[in-house]
Amino acid sequence: MRGKALVVDTVFSDLNPPVKHYPQNPIRKLPLIPRTLDPWADQHQFLIYGTQQDANDLYYDGWNPALSCDPAVVPGYNEAINILKTLPDNVLRGLEPQYNNYTKKTEQKAMYCSTQPNRGYANDMPMNYDAEGKILRDVHTGFIMEQGVSPWDKLAVHEAGHIIDLAGTNRGGYYWTPVQGWEDLADEINAIFDAQGDLISAYANTNSHEDFASHFCYYVWRGTTLRTKAATSTDVAERYNFLRDKMFLGIEYNDPLPPTPTTVSFDGYVAERIGTGTGIPIKDAYIYSHGAWEGFLVRTDYMGEFHVENLPIGHYILWAEKLGYTKSLERELFITQGQSIYLGPFFIKKLLPPNFLPIIILGGIFLIVILGTR
Numbered sequence: 098m099r100g101k102a103l104v105v106d107t108v109f110s111d112l113n114p115p116v117k118h119y120p121q122n123p124i125r126k127l128p129l130i131p132r133t134l135d136p137w138a139d140q141h142q143f144l145i146y147g148t149q150q151d152a153n154d155l156y157y158d159g160w161n162p163a164l165s166c167d168p169a170v171v172p173g174y175n176e177a178i179n180i181l182k183t184l185p186d187n188v189l190r191g192l193e194p195q196y197n198n199y200t201k202k203t204e205q206k207a208m209y210c211s212t213q214p215n216r217g218y219a220n221d222m223p224m225n226y227d228a229e230g231k232i233l234r235d236v237h238t239g240f241i242m243e244q245g246v247s248p249w250d251k252l253a254v255h256e257a258g259h260i261i262d263l264a265g266t267n268r269g270g271y272y273w274t275p276v277q278g279w280e281d282l283a284d285e286i287n288a289i290f291d292a293q294g295d296l297i298s299a300y301a302n303t304n305s306h307e308d309f310a311s312h313f314c315y316y317v318w319r320g321t322t323l324r325t326k327a328a329t330s331t332d333v334a335e336r337y338n339f340l341r342d343k344m345f346l347g348i349e350y351n352d353p354l355p356p357t358p359t360t361v362s363f364d365g366y367v368a369e370r371i372g373t374g375t376g377i378p379i380k381d382a383y384i385y386s387h388g389a390w391e392g393f394l395v396r397t398d399y400m401g402e403f404h405v406e407n408l409p410i411g412h413y414i415l416w417a418e419k420l421g422y423t424k425s426l427e428r429e430l431f432i433t434q435g436q437s438i439y440l441g442p443f444f445i446k447k448l449l450p451p452n453f454l455p456i457i458i459l460g461g462i463f464l465i466v467i468l469g470t471r
């Protein structure tokens with residue numbers, strides 16, 4: 098069941114419960130500058146900030162202007178803003194300021210471009226909503242982009258998907274968005290994006306919000322790939338058709354063309370298969386290749402997904418590995434022309450530590466001894 102209540106820990110996001118704790122600074126009242134002066138962003142009143150804080154800093158310490166920077170100099174900024182600019186106006190409404198029923202204010206939304214490494218984080222809470230003002234102080238509803246292994250165009254459209262899902266429509270119960278055709282979609286979205294079935298990646302199976310954000314992302318970032326997958330998966334087809342007909346109003350996207358006809362790119366994901374299910378996404382796994390022509394090595398992002406491009410055509414043998422897991426099956430590919438290839442899943446399985454059994458036996462003996470002496 099989807100939570101409807103506005104509670105502080107309802108952070109449907111790519112941030113697991115924050116792990117670091119920072120001492121609280123005194124309440125600040127400082128200007129929220131600098132931000133980029135991009136005409137497109139200004140037109141949509143979408144704020145873009147650069148920061149040297151990471152998501153945990155912003156979460157616990159709030160926005161610190163002393164650590165801000167020009168977002169345009171943060172690596173990945175251009176990729177992020179360029180893909181957001183391809184969103185149609187009606188979808189962009191979800192990133193524009195909207196009246197918030199809970200704060201009784203019009204809340205602006207923002208993208209924070211961080212120079213720090215890790216991941217993406219979608220924050221669907223209104224600014225300073227936390228009653229004690231201790232978390233996300235002076236941080237707008239929106240998303241925080243960190244440096245990492247995900248391409249920033251993919252990351253930006255995924256996180257924007259969360260905001261459009263949670264704070265742009267009335268789906269999460271946060272915002273009332275008076276856009277024709279959007280207001281009554283909540284039930285339909287809840288019914289379709291249920292994190293069940295044969296989806297675009299294992300990460301989409303994580304929960305209903307990742308289901309929505311992952312398919313929203315692929316719709317824009319890799320439209321051809323998502324359509325290809327939809328041809329063999331009724332679950333993906335249902336999601337694709339909903340996005341096309343109800344949200345994008347017929348506008349469809351294609352995969353970007355390979356930079357030259359002699360290069361190839363690969364996309365896919367690594368998951369641990371549980372039973373016969375799609376499995377759980379594995380981050381920080383490696384995809385290896387020993388090709389007759391050229392090898393490569395790429396790491397999965399926090400969604401368990403990978404992307405590698407500008408590889409030469411040729412003969413590839415690919416597999417996934419991660420310390421503590423079995424190696425995946427090998428995949429052999431003969432590539433004779435430039436193309437983008439969606440590889441889908443590589444399944445790996447957790448290895449039991451070699452000393453697992455003795456620990457259980459010793460633990461059992463220990464328990465028997467303890468209980469026996471009571």
Ligand SMILES: [Zn+2]
Pocket residue numbers: 110111255259306307310
């Ligand atoms: Zn996500």
